Amino acid sequence: CLKGLLFYVFSLTVGCMLYTIHITFDDIQNKLVADLGCGCGVLSVGAAVLDAGLCVRFDIDEDALDIFKGNVEDFELSNIDMVQCDVCSIGSSYAKKFDTVIMNPPFGTKHNQGIDMQFLRTAISMASTAVYSLHKTSTRDHIQKKANDWKVKKVIAGSKNTLFSTYCTLLFLLYPYNSRHSPRIRKQSSIKCAAHI
Numbered sequence: 586c587l588k589g590l591l592f593y594v595f596s597l598t599v600g601c602m603l604y605t606i607h608i609t610f611d612d613i614q615n616k617l618v619a620d621l622g623c624g625c626g627v628l629s630v631g632a633a634v635l636d637a638g639l640c641v642r643f644d645i646d647e648d649a650l651d652i653f654k655g656n657v658e659d660f661e662l663s664n665i666d667m668v669q670c671d672v673c674s675i676g677s678s679y680a681k682k683f684d685t686v687i688m689n690p691p692f693g694t695k696h697n698q699g700i701d702m703q704f705l706r707t708a709i710s711m712a713s714t715a716v717y718s719l720h721k722t723s724t725r726d727h728i729q730k731k732a733n734d735w736k737v738k739k740v741i742a743g744s745k746n747t748l749f750s751t752y753c754t755l756l757f758l759l760y761p762y763n764s765r766h767s768p769r770i771r772k773q774s775s776i777k778c779a780a781h782i
Contacts, residue, residue: 599689602717603631606687612715613637616684619711621672621704626653626665628687633657633665640665641683643672673703679711686712689719702731709735 607613614636620629623642626649632640642665644650650669657665686708693701701720705728708716720728732740 599627599631599719602687602719603628603635606685606717607635610715612685612717616714617641617682619643619679619683619686619708621686621688621708621711622690623653623688624649626656626667628689629653629665629667630656630660630662632687633662634660637664642667643670643675645669645671672707673700675707675711677710681711681713683711684714686716686718688717692721693724702728705731706735709737 603613612618613632615638618629618632618637618640620626620632620640620642623629623644624646626642629640629642642653644653644667647669650667653667688704688708690701690704691697693699693703701724705716705718708718729740
């Protein structure tokens, strides 16, 4: 079943993304983490399990919130919270309030054109250290251009992958400011695992 295969590929990508954030960059454990447009909370639950100080997930969808609540109860997590809101309307109320922002934003194509960039812009405004975001590989150049326009200090992107190219994701790691990561980038090859299945 293609749907099952896509879920499996996505799950591997998310797992690898969280592992890279946690092990390579030390941006989860004991950190204040935001998950934007989190849906049922896969990234949020993963961050909480990896001992985030607190993971706050943001989504507008009530049905997704209900599923998320069940997931939190199933995993018996206490270091996780949620805010129901439109991520694109957050404004400055959470500016620089989070160490790390993680997200798998909606694709900014067709009827949602540009929404991925709105999410990314919001994430950059909320993060004091780093933003980790999954995107379609076809948007690589556009995201790098936008990051330059927004004066992002450093961008690391996973490599393109031809396997499942339509569904593969590209992990962008953005450092909005001079942060503890800026002078050095360790194990850049590790970041590629988040883009490669």
